[in-house]
């Protein structure tokens with residue numbers, strides 16, 4: 001099969017284009033198979049879980065604090081009642097009994113107040129934790145959005161570049177003779193259809209040609225279309 005100089009030029013460009021196409025196809029499929037948001041997503045879920053747990057803990061604390069407050073009210077009203085009974089009573093043994101009860105209630109009141117203070121302190125530090133987690137969650141959400149946006153953009157760029165290359169390939173194929181174009185497309189369906197002979201190697205398969213193969217190719221006339229003996233691609237000298 002003979003090739004004209006114009007066809008040879010088209011084939012050189014096609015060989016370079018095929019190399020770009022291969023690289024771009026590989027990086028596109030890498031982009032498609034990777035989830036860039038995986039790490040940010042895992043962190044986001046972790047923070048969300050912590051936040052939910054902290055909120056539940058705060059609700060529990062709130063409930064416990066309310067119970068303590070109710071108990072305190074009961075103790076206080078009981079103390080008031082006892083004190084008014086003491087004032088009204090003239091029975092000394094009843095007064096002693098009531099005074100003893102007031103003392104016990106007072107002690108209980110002190111304990112409840114200490115508990116309440118403790119719960120309030122716990123609530124305060126938990127509120128700070130919830131604030132931090134909420135901010136962290138928002139940051140991660142923003143990060144996720146950005147990472148996904150960047151990924152989508154990269155994918156779109158790769159697709160556009162690929163489409164441009166394919167369009168250019170189709171243009172170049174039309175400059176080839178019907179026979180060469182058919183040969184090219186047949187080979188393209190199996191692998192890289194065209195390679196350049198560079199430093200004794202074929203750029204389509206990257207294999208070094210043997211000395212015998214090289215001298216056979218060199219002895220072929222320059223306008224004769226040769227093929228790589230290793231991968232069968234059209235080989236341009």
Ligand SMILES: [Zn+2]
Pocket residue numbers: 195202203204205206207228229230231232233
């Ligand atoms: Zn080859």
